[in-house]
Structure formats: structure tokens, C-alpha cells
Amino acid sequence: MQDDSPGGESWVSLSVWSPQVVQEAMANFLVEQTSRGVELKGNWIKAYCRQGEEARYCLKQLHRYYKDLQQLYPELPTLKVLQENLQNEDWAETWKTFFRPIRIGSSIVVKPSWESYESSYNLFVIEIDPERAFGTGNHPSTALCIEILEHILGSVSAEEAHSSFSVLDVGTGSGILGIVAARQGAQLVLGLEIDPEALEAAQRNVDRNGVGEVMSVALTPLDQVEQTFDVVVANLTASLLTHMADDLAGHVSDKGLLLLSGILAEQVEEVAKCFQAHYFKVVDSRATEEWRALVLRKDK
Numbered sequence: 001m002q003d004d005s006p007g008g009e010s011w012v013s014l015s016v017w018s019p020q021v022v023q024e025a026m027a028n029f030l031v032e033q034t035s036r037g038v039e040l041k042g043n044w045i046k047a048y049c050r051q052g053e054e055a056r057y058c059l060k061q062l063h064r065y066y067k068d069l070q071q072l073y074p075e076l077p078t079l080k081v082l083q084e085n086l087q088n089e090d091w092a093e094t095w096k097t098f099f100r101p102i103r104i105g106s107s108i109v110v111k112p113s114w115e116s117y118e119s120s121y122n123l124f125v126i127e128i129d130p131e132r133a134f135g136t137g138n139h140p141s142t143a144l145c146i147e148i149l150e151h152i153l154g155s156v157s158a159e160e161a162h163s164s165f166s167v168l169d170v171g172t173g174s175g176i177l178g179i180v181a182a183r184q185g186a187q188l189v190l191g192l193e194i195d196p197e198a199l200e201a202a203q204r205n206v207d208r209n210g211v212g213e214v215m216s217v218a219l220t221p222l223d224q225v226e227q228t229f230d231v232v233v234a235n236l237t238a239s240l241l242t243h244m245a246d247d248l249a250g251h252v253s254d255k256g257l258l259l260l261s262g263i264l265a266e267q268v269e270e271v272a273k274c275f276q277a278h279y280f281k282v283v284d285s286r287a288t289e290e291w292r293a294l295v296l297r298k299d300k
């Protein structure tokens, strides 16, 4: 398949014909699935995905969701989806129109760097330009991590937070989770990435959020990082998490926590079992729709 997008990735748009009665539900569903905004034109909803696995997964989920909607609204016609490969010029600018400020947890707002936001004193506003990286906060797997990080860092005593509370963000993407941790009081944050383009976006986001003294980002492979951390967060996929279980577990300090996300409901057992073999047990979990995030602690 020809790959002609500026960042070396190809994108597709999915135009979904949606009767009025389910339009809002379907638009929300597509925003959650793709972690990007959607365009509404009459009865058509247009969503954007990376070609390949991401688009296939999104379509599969869409068919499943539409079937559920048909149970509720038997009059719905057959699902109609038009798929179009995008030319390289469009993507980088098109999706920006649809990324809007989003409130997560009790005190965090993630907003696009190019938009202003009227903040109140009790909110932490995080500015993100993901460029071509994952991580706007719109995807449930990211939002669940943000909620949990807020909770963990909120329950760390001021003394601990001000001494040396450390967070490792494996697969930092836009840098969003590390930046949240830094803004919530972590004193040392390391974001790891394998995609150089994402890493550059993450560095720019670190700078624009003024957390450069606390957070650094690197392409260093996890197995070459020597220190351990109070929290290791990884929003990846179930198969990557289990594949990297040894390394992820090995970077959590004795009393530390492991926060795993990007897991679907039916994959929870497999992931929990795998980490059990590394002496970690699940102490908390959160769910949004079919997405799950797990908090694990060393099981001594």
C-alpha cells in the first residue's frame, strides 16, 4: 500500500450515514473510537483514522455498535459507510478543527494549544498540540489514565510530592500523561517513545506547559532505563502490555503503582494474569464503555 502522508502514515476518512435519531450517539461513539473530532454534514458523519489496523478496528466496533442501536431502533436501515483514502495535504490540518477543550477528572482541562479557554482558579489547564501523535485526552484510554493520575497524585502527601515523587510514562505520545503528572506535583517525569515524530511533539508540549524542569522525554528503550519510579503508566495495547510486562513491572519502585490502559473489557483477565506472574495484583480498575484501566501494586 502506498504511504504518501507527510509523516509516513496514511489516513482514511470514514463517512457514516446516520439517521437523525441516532446521530448524536454515533458522533460521540466515533469521537471516542478515534480520539479525534468528527465532521457533521446533513446525515453524514465523517471520522478520521489511520489506515490499516486502526481503521479496521474502528469499523468493526462501529458495526457492533450499530447493531446495538438497531435493537433499540428497529427502523434503522442497514449501516452505510464510505471509506476514502486521504491525500497527504489534508489530514494534519483537517482534524484540528474538531479537537475541543475537554474536562477530565475533577480538576483537569485538556485544550488544543491553538484555542483559548476561560479557566477558573481550581482547574489545571493542559495545552496540547498532538501534531501527529496520539494523546488529546478524547480517547477513553487516555482519559482514564488522567483520572487515575489525578487521584493518585491527589492522595500523595504534599511532603512526598515535594520531595521526589517520580512517574514513568511509557509510550508518551503527545506527552499528555507525563504533563498531567508534572502539573499535578510529580517531581520527576520521564516520557518514553519509540516514534521520533511523536517524541518531538511531546517535547514541544512539555515546553508549552512549562514542565521542562520536571519532565524529559526520550527514545531510550525501556530496558535501558535504570531507575525505578513511584508510578509507571503505560497506555498501550493489551498485547504490548503483556509483551513488555517484565520490563514494566521491573521499573516500579517497591511501594509504587503500575497503571495500565488501552485494555478492552475482554482482555482484563489475560493482562491481570500476566502481571500476577510478575508479582503484581490489581488494586483498582476503572471503565469507560469497553475500555479498562488497571492499577496494580506489588503483591508481597
Ligand SMILES: C[S@@+](CC[C@H](N)C(=O)[O-])C[C@H]1O[C@@H](n2cnc3c(N)ncnc32)[C@H](O)[C@@H]1O
Pocket (backbone or CB within 6 Å): 133, 134, 135, 136, 137, 141, 142, 145, 170, 171, 172, 173, 174, 175, 176, 177, 192, 193, 194, 195, 198, 222, 235, 236, 240, 262
Ligand atoms: C496509545 S498511544 C498513548 C499516548 C499517550 N500516552 C496517551 O495516553 O494518550 C501509545 C504510544 O506508545 C508508543 N509506543 C508503542 N510501543 C512503545 C514502546 N515499546 N516503547 C515506547 N513507546 C511505545 C506509540 O508510538 C504511541 O505513541
